[in-house]
Amino acid sequence: MPPPTDDPENGRPPLRRSAAFSPEVIAEIQRAADQGIYDIRGFGTLRKLPSFDDLVLLGASISRYPLEGYRERCATNVTLGTRFAKKPLELKIPITIAGMSFGALSASAKRALGQGASAAGTSTTTGDGGMSEEERQASSTLVYQVLPSRYGQDPAHMRRCEAIEIVVGQGAKPGGGGMLLGQKITERIAEMRTLPAGIDQRSACRHPDWTGPDDLEIKIRELREITDWEKPIYVKVGSARPKYDVALAVKAGADVVVLDGMQGGTGATQDVFIEHAGIPTLPALRQAVEALQELGMHRKVQLVISGGIRSGADVAKALAMGADAVSIGTAALIALNCNRPLHVDDYRALGTEPGACHHCHTGRCPVGITTQDPALEARLDVAEGARRVRNYLTTLTLETQTLARACGKSHVLNLEPEDLAALTVEAAAMAGVPLAGTDWIPGR
């Protein structure tokens, strides 16, 4: 008998490859040795992490009573900012569009997101670099971000938005500042940010005029004063120590806490940061809910969770764990045709393929989303993009309702941890729900 082989021509035994030094690791070491600097890229974590996929919803049967799928009402509306703001946001669905900058994204992408979200009855969010007029026109409900860089920050714009989000951190890089590479700093972007065109823009990781929770409380009060206590003030944190960070945001006076898990996306960040800092969305959400419950503020300060939300199942599970709403970024871009096999040669020119693209930082997005190049941007038809975003949000909502009705809920916010079971020991521990088929929650 000849020895087993993966190379019948030469009859050689199968090659053994190192698990530690996989082809990707070898390539990265050699890239680092060539260039002497870290890899910067877009998108989010590429590795597998514990996620909502590791949970299931427990539909009703005899012990629980389901709602009739197509006839009985399952409401989806959500109100954000009920704590102090005179004008809380009334959204038709508990799914919002996360902050993404005009600069990282093209104006057409921002408009498509705004129009699509408005048609679905939900909000979009500005980003680093300030508010663009196109975005304001497109979005019926716009959340204005106050970021450490303060690029383009304008109180007149702030007053024209419906809520304010103080960005402390981002799930893809908790503790890190932003960056926008020179290829995306066009004249217009540079002018909006008061920067020279074409430079690699750095954004600070700390706010210039406050440090720590006591200052944050005073900062929030200032923003309320400037906007006459009308607008909900959100505080967005990346998930690292959500138990403490959420509690401190609440103590500082936030109306809404936005928690961005490790799976959250980015326009450009060091790969090592994306893959190795922060904790996944699943345990972060549980810790955030516990922090709110300990303070007696669950459902009084609304919790918006983001980072890896893709489907109505993810939405339903997040709500069941105690979130008031979710926020999507990467998935909304995918709805706009990110990673779709169109213009395949352009993906190849970036050294990638549709389905494996994470090249937002290059400014050469083959489908016109994360680019400032007019020819590439023209590939994104705003009306068609808006339709796709609306359809995607509608689908997420229908899926969420389907699962909520099956669990007997007349409102998606009535989903509860009781409705969940975990498929892995890790997910059971992280989400704080029993391992399927047991009453066991590790650590309890």
Place this chain on the structure above:
Amino acid sequence: MTDSAIAIDLAQTSVRALNERLHRLPADTNERLWRIGNPQGAHAVAAGLTVPIQIEIDGHVGYYCAGMNEQATVTVHGHAGTGLAENIMSGVVRVTGNASQSAAASGRGGLVVIEGDASARCGISMKGVDIVVGGSIGHMSCFMGQAGSLVVCGDAGADLGDSLYEAEIFVAGAVTSLGADCIEKPMTQADVARVADLLARAGIAADAARFRHYGSARQLYHFHVDHAAAY
């Protein structure tokens, strides 16, 4: 301008009531001169103004006095806490005493005058505001400064102008140290004229020719391995 000032006593009136009243003023208001007493370190006094009125504050203010100011002229006859005139867009904010950290942080326009000293991070992230300090400034001032001028009649603390973009810094006294990518530049005749003009607008007497000029070396404008030590 009306002759007599409208007097508001913050021992009797809340900051909220004051700011709400100021925010309601139309651009062509005749209520153009306000005197505010007893601030006693209150935060966000006269924050978010949008019309060309004159505010005289008698006493010390807390954080974010005149934050995001547009068009108004605000004078604090006393000291100011953190974030004086942060993100100022236009108008003039003056403090006769000292200002705490992050004065005029991320300011995009207008003029901020601190007749005494300013603490750390004065002019941090400044984006077009002009700042004149009669005394000295603390460490990390003008960090990531993008545009506008910072004029300091006294000394500057450590790491002045760290990670500087295009803001210009002029210091008459000693500089403890310059931050990453901040270098001394020639003081040209145009620079002297610019400093003289700012001093005149600030009403601060100093000899413009005595100032030294600092700006960006522009070495950090592109991520590059050879600059790794500076990051």
